[in-house]
Amino acid sequence: MTVEFVCVGTEILLGNIVNTNAAYLAEQCAMLGLSCYHQSVVGDNEERMEEVIRQAVSRSDIVILSGGLGPTRDDLTKEVTAKVFGMELVEDPHSRSRIEAYFQKSGRQITENNWKQAMVPKGAIVVDNDNGTAPGLILCKDGKRAVLLPGPPNELIPMFEKDIRPYLNRLEPEGIYSKMVKICGSGESKVESLITDLLEKQTNPTIAPYAKTGEVHLRITAKAAGEEKAEALMKPVIEELYRRFGKQIFTTEEEVTLEETVVSLLKEQHLTVTTAESCSGGLTAGRLLNVPGASEVYREGYITYSNEAKEKLLGVSHDTLMTCGAVSEETACQMAEGAAKAAGADLAVSVTGVAGPDGGTEEKPVGLVYIGCYNRGSVFARAFHFSGNRAKNREQAVAKALTMLREALI
Numbered sequence: 568m569t570v571e572f573v574c575v576g577t578e579i580l581l582g583n584i585v586n587t588n589a590a591y592l593a594e595q596c597a598m599l600g601l602s603c604y605h606q607s608v609v610g611d612n613e614e615r616m617e618e619v620i621r622q623a624v625s626r627s628d629i630v631i632l633s634g635g636l637g638p639t640r641d642d643l644t645k646e647v648t649a650k651v652f653g654m655e656l657v658e659d660p661h662s663r664s665r666i667e668a669y670f671q672k673s674g675r676q677i678t679e680n681n682w683k684q685a686m687v688p689k690g691a692i693v694v695d696n697d698n699g700t701a702p703g704l705i706l707c708k709d710g711k712r713a714v715l716l717p718g719p720p721n722e723l724i725p726m727f728e729k730d731i732r733p734y735l736n737r738l739e740p741e742g743i744y745s746k747m748v749k750i751c752g753s754g755e756s757k758v759e760s761l762i763t764d765l766l767e768k769q770t771n772p773t774i775a776p777y778a779k780t781g782e783v784h785l786r787i788t789a790k791a792a793g794e795e796k797a798e799a800l801m802k803p804v805i806e807e808l809y810r811r812f813g814k815q816i817f818t819t820e821e822e823v824t825l826e827e828t829v830v831s832l833l834k835e836q837h838l839t840v841t842t843a844e845s846c847s848g849g850l851t852a853g854r855l856l857n858v859p860g861a862s863e864v865y866r867e868g869y870i871t872y873s874n875e876a877k878e879k880l881l882g883v884s885h886d887t888l889m890t891c892g893a894v895s896e897e898t899a900c901q902m903a904e905g906a907a908k909a910a911g912a913d914l915a916v917s918v919t920g921v922a923g924p925d926g927g928t929e930e931k932p933v934g935l936v937y938i939g940c941y942n943r944g945s946v947f948a949r950a951f952h953f954s955g956n957r958a959k960n961r962e963q964a965v966a967k968a969l970t971m972l973r974e975a976l977i
Contacts, residue, residue, distance in 0.1 A: 568739050570601040571627035573619055575635035575644050576718060577610035588633045588716075588723055595727060599735050600742040600790060601629070611641040620651050624711050629735070634718030636701035638680040644715055645688070645704065652708045654688035659702075662693060666700045694730045698722045705734065712738075741790060744797035747821045748785040748808050751970045758783040761811055765804070772801050780959075781966020782825065814977050825969050826854045832976040833864035833914075838943075840972065842868040843881055843906035843917040845893065846936065850965045851918060867910050871902065881905030894920050894931050899939030899948035907941045914975060915941040916968045917948075922960045936964045942975040 572592050579586050589606055596603055605627065609619045616635075623630040635644030649656055663685035670677045684701045687693055694703030699722040704715040714731060716723045736742060750758055755778040759766070762785070765774055772789035787804050791797035809816060817828045833840055842852045842865075852868040855861050869880050874893055877883040882905040883898055891897040902917035920936025927933035934955070939948040951967055953960045 568601055568628040569626075570596045570603050570629040570631060570735075571623045572603065572606045573623055573630060573632045574606075574608045574718075575611065575616065575632060576608075577612075577641075579608050579634075580610050587720055588718065591720070591724060592631055592633070592727070595732065596631075596735070598743045598745060599732065600739045601735065611635065611643060613643050613647055616643060616647045617651060620648055620713075624651060624713065628710070629712045629714065629738075631714045631716065631731075633716045633723055636684065636703075636715060636717050638678070638683050638700070642683075645686070648704075648706060648713050648715060649688040649691075652688065652706045652711075652713065654690060654706065654708075656686040657689045658682075658685050659687045659693055660685075662687065662702050665695065665702070669700050694726060696722055696726060697729075698725055703731070705731075741792045742797075743788055743790050744794055744801070745786050745788040745821075746801055746805060746819050748787060748805060748812075748816055749818045749823070749825070750783045750785070750812055750815050751781060751817055751825055751966075751973065752815045753783060753812070754778075755783050758785070758812075762808070765807065772797075772804055774804065780962050781970060814974075817973060824858075825966070825973065827858050829969055829972050829976065830855060830858040830861050830864055832973065834860070836976065838913040838976075839864050839866065839911075840914040840916070841865065841906045841910035841912040842968075843902040843915060843939075844868070844870050845872055845877070845902075845917075845919040846922040847918040847961050847964050847968070848872070850961055851916060851968045854965055854969060866912070869906050869909070877902060881909065892931065894935060894937060896937055896939075896948040896950065899937035900941075900946045901939075903939035903941035903948070904946045913943050914972065915939075916972050917941075918964050918968055920951075920960070920964060922957045922964075924957055934960050936960065936967075938964065938968050938971055940971045940975055 572589050574586050574589050578584050593603055607619050609616050632644050635642045666681055666685055688706055692705035696702050699717055701717045703726050706713040759776055772787050775786045777784040787801045789797040789800040791800055844851055849870045855865055871877045871880050874888045878885055881902050883901045887897050899917050899919050903915045907915035917939035921927050921931055921933050923933035934953040936951045937948050953963045
């Protein structure tokens with residue numbers, strides 16, 4: 568079956584907001600085995616909207632529209648789609664009661680225009696909105712379907728996952744399922760060179776590499792009539808990848824991040840960690856503390872941007888800073904060891920370098936970063952040469968710091 572997306576909103580055309588809904592819906596429908604050949608964005612204009620919707624319905628089995636379901640006059644998606652499908656609008660008592668309950672719960676007064684959202688095309692399937700007032704709608708006629716979703720992503724995504732995805736899955740029983748094999752410690756070119764033979768002979772499942780900062784993700788995708796059959800197709804491919812990359816694979820789950828695996832390993836081993844950061848300015852700590860439950864393994868950290876702070880808080884030797892410099896292997900090691908001792912932590916990671924755009928020299932150019940790792944009595948540091956702007960260099964340094972922490976724990 569074919570699916571087409573029509574995203575409604577003049578604010579998208581003007582570039583005032585980024586159209587993240589289209590990317591999300593395209594990915595989700597591809598995973599369901601639906602083929603998408605067209606996407607459109609149309610402003611809040613009735614004539615142009617009708618033209619776009621009629622064209623979409625004429626060439627696609629399913630048209631998914633997002634946005635334009637609100638209470639204002641320029642919210643026209645429902646009205647125009649109903650016109651295209653030849654359906655009159657009637658009030659839905661269930662939707663009206665949900666709108667009333669929503670406003671009562673929030674303690675706000677209902678304005679008259681909000682009842683517009685309770686008007687639905689006669690015969691349409693009404694989809695409850697648990698995060699807003701505009702219900703979703705499914706219109707069916709002559710083998711064609713239109714799915715209307717609210718525009719805000721925090722309403723659209725939960726509605727799609729709870730109700731629309733199961734509905735679409737019933738229409739297309741042979742879906743697309745995938746696993747994400749995530750690798751750290753190797754670059755994209757090296758990873759791809761090690762799987763060239765797999766890429767050349769792939770059919771079902773397929774392998775698609777994606778380069779991320781400090782990571783390479785391999786999406787394994789299988790088309791099958793059910794998740795169990797898809798898992799059976801993907802299993803030998805994933806096992807082969809483990810044979811080739813071993814411990815560099817840190818997860819096969821889409822949602823699991825590198826920092827989550829680090830925190831999980833620390834919890835499993837009943838260990839604690841701290842951070843000592845200069846050029847990364849707390850970004851490593853921030854990544855770790857993004858993980859729920861990180862307080863079990865992380866109690867305190869240090870941002871020591873100046874030499875004085877490195878000496879005062881971490882006990883870095885004044886002689887080391889004078890002879891080797893702040894950006895050096897020796898300083899990185901002393902920062903990591905000093906942080907571990909100060910925090911009473913089992914492990915510590917330190918970051919010191921030249922993020923740029925200024926501050927580089929011929930001996931220590933912009934992008935040079937030393938990362939130290941202390942692990943229960945032993946300490947070492949590695950030098951990295953990053954190429955990018957200040958933000959990119961800092962981001963890459965943090966990714967390497969997390970990778971080194973993980974390596975120390977496996």
